[in-house]
């Protein structure tokens with residue numbers, strides 16, 4: 001039986017970063033990854049990077065060329081990620097599936113057993129596939145399969161039906177529309193982006209409509225029927241024909257096959273590993289990233305890593321509870337980015353708040369780049385001048401929103417932004433005018 005100080009299951013963002021830190025501390029570490037195609041984890045191989053590459057490449061290139069560029073990029077990143085970890089003196093990467101024998105011992109699909117002082121579960125999440133008749137059909141894909149349709153024009157779907165209306169659905173809708181697909185979205189809720197304010201939804205509806213992306217709200221799929229040339233998507237309201245169906249209704253914790261029943265680790269009612277605010281699932285087992293029920297973003301998995309490292313080697317002051325606000329971006333055109341409270345939430349909180357809003361078409365840089373759709377919006381506490389929330393639905397918002405994480409974490413008040421010096425011509429400079437309204 002092999003022995004090591006640290007055993008990491010899964011080559012995700014948290015896991016690989018943790019391996020490098022253990023190496024710096026001279027601690028023996030084994031990182032087990034079940035797929036050689038997943039070195040670097042979801043983000044690099046089947047998540048953020050390939051999807052954003054396709055969104056970007058789709059602006060200028062056809063489907064086949066964009067797919068080929070995407071494949072080349074992620075292959076290079078995967079290799080670089082593997083090498084970066086595998087080259088570490090104290091870290092061994094093993095390509096195998098891990099399952100628990102007990103709290104200290106893991107068995108690999110190779111038959112080998114490993115005992116470790118500490119075990120870190122970083123196995124990510126997988127697409128939820130609903131139990132609908134016909135879901136196993138050959139034209140029905142999850143996001144991973146959709147990113148790997150192949151790099152020939154033949155594999156391009158003329159008609160794409162997307163089940164779900166969240167992050168993945170919206171990004172893939174814009175992506176495939178740019179590749180010339182006729183895209184339809186089927187969303188169970190009566191609204192898209194249910195948590196967002198009405199003005200965000202209005203702009204989103206406009207963007208989708210002008211691209212000819214159909215949205216069917218309050219609609220549930222009842223059956224998929226395979227025909228020779230296409231798949232029929234039967235819903236409670238209408239039937240759609242599809243050359244490809246993407247199911248994107250959320251992702252669940254990937255604990256399949258881990259045999260956690262052999263350990264003291266518990267799962268919550270949604271299937272996520274139960275852990276405390278320092279991500280400890282038992283005395284010497286931690287869970288990090290999507291599998292731990294953390295918000296499903298690469299940068300949150302990285303932040304989970306920071307919490308664990310702070311606990312093991314640092315001041316022990318970090319916790320899950322101290323990252324109450326963090327920015328998000330949906331990478332469409334223009335990108336939709338948000339941090340803190342929406343107007344709806346501010347109203348519900350009972351605070352005395354004030355809202356400022358600026359249309360993107362009043363910003364010179366937006367005119368330069370011909371992207372004048374959307375708006376910038378900020379919400380502050382009227383009394384304390386504290387920034388409560390910012391929504392940027394405009395060009396470059398995915399970059400600018402990070403400024404407000406810094407500001408809000410450090411208590412920088414609204415008035416600062418009235419006169420902050422920004423470069424020109426940029427979208428960021430519009431923040432002067434936005435906050436000038438307060």
Ligand SMILES: Cc1cc2nc3c(=O)[nH]c(=O)nc-3n(C[C@H](O)[C@H](O)[C@H](O)COP(=O)(O)OP(=O)(O)OC[C@H]3O[C@@H](n4cnc5c(N)ncnc54)[C@H](O)[C@@H]3O)c2cc1C
Nearest residue numbers: 010012013034041042047048098123124289290296297298
């Ligand atoms: C299409 C798509 C687009 C996305 N876009 C963005 C985005 O733009 N920005 C963003 O921040 N987030 C995005 N996300 C979410 C982000 O990718 C995830 O939140 C993040 O990658 C999760 O990282 P992780 O560290 O939890 O684990 P992961 O990166 O998921 O790694 C888990 C690893 O564990 C391995 N594994 C699983 N079980 C075992 C086992 N038993 N033994 C050994 N190995 C195992 C898996 O093969 C995998 O490599 C996107 C996700 C998807 C699906």
Ligand SMILES: NC(=O)c1ccc[n+]([C@@H]2O[C@H](COP(=O)([O-])OP(=O)(O)OC[C@H]3O[C@@H](n4cnc5c(N)ncnc54)[C@H](O)[C@@H]3O)[C@@H](O)[C@H]2O)c1
Nearest residue numbers: 164165166167168169186187188248249250251296329330
């Ligand atoms: N830009 C980014 O940061 C980015 C991009 C992609 C994914 N992600 C992450 O990945 C996660 C998973 O993405 P996702 O889009 O699968 O999930 P999601 O939670 O963002 O959206 C799921 C959507 O599906 C709808 N839905 C649920 N059941 C349904 C059903 N039976 N029929 C029709 N609609 C149904 C929900 O109402 C919701 O609108 C995201 O929550 C996000 O954390 C992030």
